[in-house]
Amino acid sequence: xxKKAILRPAAVLLLFAVPLLIKSNYLLSILIxxxxxxxxxxxxGILMGYAGQVSFGHAAFFGLGGxxxxxxxxxxxxxxxxxxxxxALLPGVIAxxxxxxxxKLRELYLALATLGFGILVHIAFxxxxxxxxxxxxxxxxxxxxIGGLTFDSxxxxxxxxxxxxxxxxxxxxxLVRSRVGRALRAISESEHAAENAGIDTAKLxxxxxxxxxxLAGLAGGLYAFYVTFISPSPFGFHASVxxxxxxxxxxxxxxxxxxxxxxxxxxxxxxxxxxxxxVIPGAGGEYQIIFFGLILVLLMIFxxxxxxxxxxCLKLSPEKMPGTGIPSKDI
Amino acid sequence: MLLEVKGLTKFFxxxxxxxxxxxxxxxxxxxxLIGPNGAGKTTIFNLITGALPPxxxxxxxxxxxxxxxxxxxxxAAGITRTxxxxxxxxxxxxxxxxxxxxxxxxxxxxxxxxxxxxxKNREDKRIKEEALALLEEIGxxxxxxxxxxALPFGQQRxxxxxxxxxxxxxxxxxxxxxxxxxSTETRSLAAYLKKLREKGLTMLLIEHDMETVMEVADRVxxxxxxxxxxxxxxxxxxxxPEVIKAxxxxxxxxx
Ligand SMILES: Nc1ncnc2c1ncn2[C@@H]1O[C@H](COP(=O)(O)OP(=O)(O)OP(=O)(O)O)[C@@H](O)[C@H]1O
Ligand SMILES: [Mg+2]
Numbered sequence: 001x002x003k004k005a006i007l008r009p010a011a012v013l014l015l016f017a018v019p020l021l022i023k024s025n026y027l028l029s030i031l032i033x034x035x036x037x038x039x040x041x042x043x044x045g046i047l048m049g050y051a052g053q054v055s056f057g058h059a060a061f062f063g064l065g066g067x068x069x070x071x072x073x074x075x076x077x078x079x080x081x082x083x084x085x086x087x088a089l090l091p092g093v094i095a096x097x098x099x100x101x102x103x104k105l106r107e108l109y110l111a112l113a114t115l116g117f118g119i120l121v122h123i124a125f126x127x128x129x130x131x132x133x134x135x136x137x138x139x140x141x142x143x144x145x146i147g148g149l150t151f152d153s154x155x156x157x158x159x160x161x162x163x164x165x166x167x168x169x170x171x172x173x174x175l176v177r178s179r180v181g182r183a184l185r186a187i188s189e190s191e192h193a194a195e196n197a198g199i200d201t202a203k204l205x206x207x208x209x210x211x212x213x214x215l216a217g218l219a220g221g222l223y224a225f226y227v228t229f230i231s232p233s234p235f236g237f238h239a240s241v242x243x244x245x246x247x248x249x250x251x252x253x254x255x256x257x258x259x260x261x262x263x264x265x266x267x268x269x270x271x272x273x274x275x276x277x278x279v280i281p282g283a284g285g286e287y288q289i290i291f292f293g294l295i296l297v298l299l300m301i302f303x304x305x306x307x308x309x310x311x312x313c314l315k316l317s318p319e320k321m322p323g324t325g326i327p328s329k330d331i
Numbered sequence: 332m333l334l335e336v337k338g339l340t341k342f343f344x345x346x347x348x349x350x351x352x353x354x355x356x357x358x359x360x361x362x363x364l365i366g367p368n369g370a371g372k373t374t375i376f377n378l379i380t381g382a383l384p385p386x387x388x389x390x391x392x393x394x395x396x397x398x399x400x401x402x403x404x405x406x407a408a409g410i411t412r413t414x415x416x417x418x419x420x421x422x423x424x425x426x427x428x429x430x431x432x433x434x435x436x437x438x439x440x441x442x443x444x445x446x447x448x449x450x451k452n453r454e455d456k457r458i459k460e461e462a463l464a465l466l467e468e469i470g471x472x473x474x475x476x477x478x479x480x481a482l483p484f485g486q487q488r489x490x491x492x493x494x495x496x497x498x499x500x501x502x503x504x505x506x507x508x509x510x511x512x513x514s515t516e517t518r519s520l521a522a523y524l525k526k527l528r529e530k531g532l533t534m535l536l537i538e539h540d541m542e543t544v545m546e547v548a549d550r551v552x553x554x555x556x557x558x559x560x561x562x563x564x565x566x567x568x569x570x571x572p573e574v575i576k577a578x579x580x581x582x583x584x585x586x
Contacts, residue, residue, distance in 0.1 A: 171445035171446070172445070174444060174445055174446060174447055175441075175444045175445050178439060178444035178451065178455070179430075179434060179437040179439050179444065179454075179455070179458075180439065180440065180441050180444040181444065182423070182427055182430055182431045182434075183431065183434055185420065185422065185423060185431075186420050186423075186431045186434075189420040189421065189422055189423070190418040190419075190420060192382060192402070192414070192418055193414065193418040193419070193420065193494075194431075195381075195382075195401070195402035195403045195406065196380060196382075196402055196403075196406050196411055196412055196495075197406060197411070197431055197432050197434045197435070197494070197497075197498065198403050198406035198407050198434050198435035198498055199403055199431075199434050200401075200403045201403070204441070207441045208441075211441070
């Protein structure tokens with residue numbers, strides 16, 4: 001217990017000292033990206049690890065959040081503080097519309113529906129010339145300012161993203177230990193038994209899906225304010241797959257899983273971007289995908305519960321969260 | 332009458348698993364469903380709890396028509412069940428299984444669950460105390476913190492019953508609760524069911540062990556190939572020639 005009491009605050013403190021220790025803007029920007037992805041994967045982790053559903057369209061929600069900020073601030077001159085909640089809300093509403101019919105059906109329907117939706121949205125970003133700026137996107141997004149505080153530097157943005165991330169982590173920590181968290185886990189274990197306990201499984205899965213879309217949208221809004229420029233390329237199908245990968249690699253249903261998964265995949269991506277051309281001259285991004293695929297296969301063979309469960313073996317602070325996230329078959 | 336089933340019919344493909352079944356269950360009684368394997372007993376449970384839609388027939392509970400309601404709505408109406416092939420939440424602890432069974436006792440929704448609110452904590456505390464009391468009553472208090480999957484089989488059956496009782500239902504459907512129990516466990520289960528009946532709980536009981544049925548049931552419905560072949564007190568059905576015939580083909584549990 002004492003270990004946990006010391007380790008967690010220590011880890012948080014260390015993290016918040018990071019910008020003071022690191023002078024490299026490159027490293028800081030990587031940490032910001034990891035933070036943004038973690039926010040997405042936190043929501044996806046609830047959907048996958050607790051509600052037992054998969055979404056292959058979260059890059060679209062991420063993009064919708066980004067484009068909402070870009071369009072509202074540059075085309076309609078909304079105040080930035082109002083554009084950010086809108087970036088979370090719009091994907092939430094869209095998730096409600098897609099999820100309501102599909103989640104009444106079983107198992108893979110949501111995966112299929114989100115897959116199609118993600119591709120459609122990506123096409124809309126590219127083709128919606130007047131509104132989205134087409135392939136070249138939208139530039140000139142203003143900095144986010146809340147009250148008198150303008151987030152115009154990497155250091156400020158680092159704190160914004162990571163404080164948001166920890167607030168969400170605290171919320172999820174409450175959620176999974178609550179009545180609703182238990183109900184979500186019950187759904188992934190036995191849907192029949194869950195229904196017989198009075199749990200409206202379709203409604204709860206829908207809520208988890210909306211929650212995950214809200215977080216992806218929020219991350220997208222923050223992303224737009226961070227890079228102040230937006231184009232369709234980061235929101236394609238490969239990004240959706242990458243988010244699912246992060247959730248699985250980190251370990252579904254584990255406390256630090258989303259952060260670990262995002263950190264590993266982003267770091268590895270950066271490493272591969274540097275290393276692959278050294279080995280295979282002229283190689284492009286497609287080789288990265290192959291490596292990710294390989295790593296995923298190896299992970300599934302040797303550590304199917306994901307990296308988040310490593311803490312258990314190492315006796316470090318991250319205790320396994322309740323629930324395995326592996327849905328069991330019934331009837 | 333607490334439960335009134337009329338003309339209940341369910342086909343799988345061309346085969347009638349349940350055909351024109353009707354019965355009435357009065358409040359505070361134990362009503363047993365017996366019959367050879369494949370007679371349609373579990374299917375009747377699936378129809379009552381809404382897991383399957385009937386092809387025809389009506390199911391009235393406290394005067395309310397249940398056909399067409401979703402399983403969670405039927406649970407909310409006051410009917411819970413156990414499963415013949417256990418369906419515990421095996422990744423959860425024993426206590427968490429019962430807490431999940433008590434889902435209907437809580438009010439906290441998704442958004443509130445994200446925060447640490449005093450009202451939520453009070454609710455959690457109350458439900459947890461009730462769950463622990465139930466575990467103690469059923470003899471699983473020592474195992475509260477264990478993973479459900481780690482329990483021996485007999486205790487897993489008890490845990491399913493505890494989970495079904497946790498929401499405070501008025502009708503509980505027990506699907507072969509004694510299957511796999513040894514004779515001591517079976518006898519204490521029978522005693523527990525009688526105790527629950529004394530408290531006013533109504534139960535539908537599917538059971539192959541005739542001794543248990545004879546001991547606890549107030550009325551017995553006998554099914555064969557989806558049809559009702561007899562209904563009455565345990566003594567009446569035991570003496571019924573149709574019943575003896577149906578069972579002689581199978582095995583001779585009715586002796
Ligand atoms: N979901 C289903 N789909 C198709 N056929 C089914 C289904 N459920 C049950 N059946 C069939 O309906 C018939 C009745 O099955 P049911 O499970 O109700 O029998 P039972 O009386 O509970 O038998 P047992 O004593 O073996 O549990 C069987 O022939 C079974 O194969
Ligand atoms: Mg059966």
